[in-house]
Amino acid sequence: MSVSLRQLEYFVAVVDEGSFTAAAVRLHVSQPGLSHQIQTLERQLGGPLLERLPRGVRLTPAGRTALPHARASLAHAERATSAALRASGVDAGELHVGTLYSISIGVLPPALRTWRRTYPDVQVRLVEFRHTNDLIAAMEAGQADLAVGPTPPGWDGPVREIGAEEFVLAAAPGTQLPGTQLPGTRAAVNLAALADHDWVHFTPPSGLADVLDSACADAGFTPRAAVRTEQAPSALNLAHAGLGVTLLPGNVVPPAFDGVLRRPDPPVQRMLSAYTRVRPDPITAAFVEAICHHTMATPTHLLSLLEPSRDPSR
Amino acid sequence: MSVSLRQLEYFVAVVDEGSFTAAAVRLHVSQPGLSHQIQTLERQLGGPLLERLPRGVRLTPAGRTALPHARASLAHAERATSAALRASGVDAGELHVGTLYSISIGVLPPALRTWRRTYPDVQVRLVEFRHTNDLIAAMEAGQADLAVGPTPPGWDGPVREIGAEEFVLAAAPGTQLPGTQLPGTRAAVNLAALADHDWVHFTPPSGLADVLDSACADAGFTPRAAVRTEQAPSALNLAHAGLGVTLLPGNVVPPAFDGVLRRPDPPVQRMLSAYTRVRPDPITAAFVEAICHHTMATPTHLLSLLEPSRDPSR
DNA sequence: TACTGACATGCACTTAGCTTATCGCTTTAA
DNA sequence: TTAAAGCGATAAGCTAAGTGCATGTCAGTA
Known part of the structure; x- marks a missing residue:
C-alpha cells in the first residue's frame, strides 16, 4: 500500500x-x-x-x-x-491537562499538534496555573486528568519524567554582562559574577522564584530583586526594559527577542514530568506518550538567539 | 492522521x-x-x-x-x-462487481459479453453473495466498485434501475398444478390455488425468501415450507425431486429443465439496480450502461419452457 | 527436560517526511 | 509600464519513522 x-x-x-x-x-x-x-x-x-x-x-x-x-x-x-x-471503554470526551503558563507556551504545542492528528475526537482542555504549588494542589483536588509540570516531590501517584527545561539569562539590549565583552561570542555567563546585579525576580510561591533562588544560592549569593512578577513573559519584558537581569525558561523567549540572551554557567534546568493521581486510562496514557515523543530539545529559534554564529544568515 | x-x-x-x-x-x-x-x-x-x-x-x-x-x-x-x-486512461486492472449468485447466472452474462468486446483490457471480477443483505453490507464496506442486485431501500449513493427479474413456479415432472390439466397449454397458475401445497422455501435473510413470502401473503396464505435452502439452483433441484413447488428467478432455470414450469398469476418480479457508494468513474459508468442496454427480457430458453407451442422446433 | 514456534526487545541503518531558503510564474496594484 | 504580491516548485539538510538483524522470553509439544 x-x-x-x-x-x-x-x-x-x-x-x-x-x-x-x-x-x-x-x-x-x-x-x-x-x-x-x-x-x-x-x-x-x-x-x-x-x-x-x-x-x-x-x-x-x-x-x-x-x-x-x-x-x-x-x-x-x-x-x-x-x-x-x-x-476499550474510553470516553473520548475531554482530557483536562493541568500545567503552568510557561509550559503551555513552550512545551505543549508540538505535542498538541500531534495529539489533534491522532485523536481528533478528544478535546484537550489546558488548566493553566502560574505557580507549581497551585498546579499540585489542583491535581490533588482532582481538577485535571493529568499534570505537566516540574516533578513534584513526594507525589504518590504515577509520575513519568518527560525531559529537562532549559533556563536562560535575559537582559536589556546593550547590557554588558560579565565575561561577555569579547566580540563575536555568546559564552555562558558565570552566575557568581552576577551577584551585584539587579534582578527581575518572581513572586513566591512561583516555581520560577524557587529556581532562581536555588541557582543563585548554589552560586553563593542572594539575588537583589529590583522587581517581582508572577509571569515569565512579563519578566522577559521587564528585563528587556532594563530593570535587571532575569533567569527564565528558554521556551518563553520569542524568536524576535533582541535583548541580551545567555546561558548561565553552571547550566540551569528543571525536570518536567507528567503525573496523575491514579493509573492513567488509555487516552491519558496516550497523551503522555505524545509528550514524551517530543524531545525537550531547545527550540531552533532559541539556539539562533543563544548562538548566532552558527547561523550565517543572521 | x-x-x-x-x-x-x-x-x-x-x-x-x-x-x-x-x-x-x-x-x-x-x-x-x-x-x-x-x-x-x-x-x-x-x-x-x-x-x-x-x-x-x-x-x-x-x-x-x-x-x-x-x-x-x-x-x-x-x-x-x-x-x-x-x-487517466490507464489500465487499472479489474472492475469489481458485487452481485447475487442468481444474477451471476442469469442477468450478467450477456452484459459481460458486450463488455469484453468494448473494454477488452478491463477484467471484471464478480464478487458473489447468496443474500441481498450480504451484498449491501459488502458495498458499504467498499468491497466492490459496483453492485448489481435488488434495489436497496434507503441507499444514499447513486442508483440506476436496470430492469425487472421475472420469477417462475417450478415443480417435479408430472406434478398436476391447479388449472394446468388442459393439454397443450401452459397457463399461469393462480397462486392462491397453491395454498395447500408443500413448498421448497428459502433460508432467511435471503431476498428470495422475502419474495416468496410476499407473493403468497398477497395471495392470502402462508407457504408451508417442507424444506429450506439458501441457493436458487438447490431450490430448483429440490423442487424437481418432488419436495414441493418453489418460486424462483427464471434466470436460473437451465435450458434442459424437464420439470413443471409455470408463470404465477399474478406475475412476480423484482426490480434490479446497479448502484455505487459514490459517483461512478467513467469505466464503472460504462459498465452500468452495458447492463442497461441489455433489457431484462426473459431468456429465450425460458420462453421455450414456459410456452412450448410457440417453438416449432420442439 | 529439551526443542520448537511465536512474539517482543534492542540496536543500527535506510527511507520518508518536513522545514527553510529561494526561484519562477502569473496576477494585481500603483 | 513596472513593482509587488500570491502561489506552487525546487533544492538542501535535518529529523522522525520504518525496517532488518540478532536475540530474548514464554508457552506448548515431543
Missing part, C-alpha cells in the same frame, strides 16, 4: 481549502512539504489530481473520481480509531 | 493469516517490523487490538470493532487509486 492516509488527508484538504497554501496552514505543515506529498500521490495515481491555477486549484477528472474514495478512506480510518477507543 | 494505511494493512493481514509471522511472510516484511507497527497502532488506538496466544492471535473487542473500518479504509484507498488510474 503505497498511498498513505497522510497523502489523502493533504489532497482532501487542498480541495476543501482551495489552495495548497491554505491547506498547509490548516494542517500546520509547510507549503513545500504538502506540495511534495501531493506530487508523490499523483505519481502513484498515474497523473495529476489537481490542475494548478494562478489562484487556487481545480480538480482533474482523475482527482474528481478519486476524491470521494479518499474521503471515505479517511472517514473509515477515523471510525476505526473511535470504535476501538469506545470498545 | 497518525494511523497509517500501512498499519491498518498489517493489522488486517494478521487477522486474515491468523499470526504475526504468517502475515509478515505474506506482506514480505520482517516479523519484528510488523510487530512493531501493530504495537504502534495499538498505542494510538488506546489498547490491544489482538490478544496474543501461544499459537496465533485472537481479536480483542477493540480489535473486532476496528476491523471492518480498517478493511473499509484500505478498500477505499485502493478504489481511489483504481478510479484515478481509470480516469
Whole structure:
C-alpha cells in the first residue's frame, strides 16, 4: 500500500481549502512539504489530481473520481480509531491537562499538534496555573486528568519524567554582562559574577522564584530583586526594559527577542514530568506518550538567539 | 492522521493469516517490523487490538470493532487509486462487481459479453453473495466498485434501475398444478390455488425468501415450507425431486429443465439496480450502461419452457 | 527436560517526511 | 509600464519513522 492516509488527508484538504497554501496552514505543515506529498500521490495515481491555477486549484477528472474514495478512506480510518477507543471503554470526551503558563507556551504545542492528528475526537482542555504549588494542589483536588509540570516531590501517584527545561539569562539590549565583552561570542555567563546585579525576580510561591533562588544560592549569593512578577513573559519584558537581569525558561523567549540572551554557567534546568493521581486510562496514557515523543530539545529559534554564529544568515 | 494505511494493512493481514509471522511472510516484511507497527497502532488506538496466544492471535473487542473500518479504509484507498488510474486512461486492472449468485447466472452474462468486446483490457471480477443483505453490507464496506442486485431501500449513493427479474413456479415432472390439466397449454397458475401445497422455501435473510413470502401473503396464505435452502439452483433441484413447488428467478432455470414450469398469476418480479457508494468513474459508468442496454427480457430458453407451442422446433 | 514456534526487545541503518531558503510564474496594484 | 504580491516548485539538510538483524522470553509439544 503505497498511498498513505497522510497523502489523502493533504489532497482532501487542498480541495476543501482551495489552495495548497491554505491547506498547509490548516494542517500546520509547510507549503513545500504538502506540495511534495501531493506530487508523490499523483505519481502513484498515474497523473495529476489537481490542475494548478494562478489562484487556487481545480480538480482533474482523475482527482474528481478519486476524491470521494479518499474521503471515505479517511472517514473509515477515523471510525476505526473511535470504535476501538469506545470498545476499550474510553470516553473520548475531554482530557483536562493541568500545567503552568510557561509550559503551555513552550512545551505543549508540538505535542498538541500531534495529539489533534491522532485523536481528533478528544478535546484537550489546558488548566493553566502560574505557580507549581497551585498546579499540585489542583491535581490533588482532582481538577485535571493529568499534570505537566516540574516533578513534584513526594507525589504518590504515577509520575513519568518527560525531559529537562532549559533556563536562560535575559537582559536589556546593550547590557554588558560579565565575561561577555569579547566580540563575536555568546559564552555562558558565570552566575557568581552576577551577584551585584539587579534582578527581575518572581513572586513566591512561583516555581520560577524557587529556581532562581536555588541557582543563585548554589552560586553563593542572594539575588537583589529590583522587581517581582508572577509571569515569565512579563519578566522577559521587564528585563528587556532594563530593570535587571532575569533567569527564565528558554521556551518563553520569542524568536524576535533582541535583548541580551545567555546561558548561565553552571547550566540551569528543571525536570518536567507528567503525573496523575491514579493509573492513567488509555487516552491519558496516550497523551503522555505524545509528550514524551517530543524531545525537550531547545527550540531552533532559541539556539539562533543563544548562538548566532552558527547561523550565517543572521 | 497518525494511523497509517500501512498499519491498518498489517493489522488486517494478521487477522486474515491468523499470526504475526504468517502475515509478515505474506506482506514480505520482517516479523519484528510488523510487530512493531501493530504495537504502534495499538498505542494510538488506546489498547490491544489482538490478544496474543501461544499459537496465533485472537481479536480483542477493540480489535473486532476496528476491523471492518480498517478493511473499509484500505478498500477505499485502493478504489481511489483504481478510479484515478481509470480516469487517466490507464489500465487499472479489474472492475469489481458485487452481485447475487442468481444474477451471476442469469442477468450478467450477456452484459459481460458486450463488455469484453468494448473494454477488452478491463477484467471484471464478480464478487458473489447468496443474500441481498450480504451484498449491501459488502458495498458499504467498499468491497466492490459496483453492485448489481435488488434495489436497496434507503441507499444514499447513486442508483440506476436496470430492469425487472421475472420469477417462475417450478415443480417435479408430472406434478398436476391447479388449472394446468388442459393439454397443450401452459397457463399461469393462480397462486392462491397453491395454498395447500408443500413448498421448497428459502433460508432467511435471503431476498428470495422475502419474495416468496410476499407473493403468497398477497395471495392470502402462508407457504408451508417442507424444506429450506439458501441457493436458487438447490431450490430448483429440490423442487424437481418432488419436495414441493418453489418460486424462483427464471434466470436460473437451465435450458434442459424437464420439470413443471409455470408463470404465477399474478406475475412476480423484482426490480434490479446497479448502484455505487459514490459517483461512478467513467469505466464503472460504462459498465452500468452495458447492463442497461441489455433489457431484462426473459431468456429465450425460458420462453421455450414456459410456452412450448410457440417453438416449432420442439 | 529439551526443542520448537511465536512474539517482543534492542540496536543500527535506510527511507520518508518536513522545514527553510529561494526561484519562477502569473496576477494585481500603483 | 513596472513593482509587488500570491502561489506552487525546487533544492538542501535535518529529523522522525520504518525496517532488518540478532536475540530474548514464554508457552506448548515431543
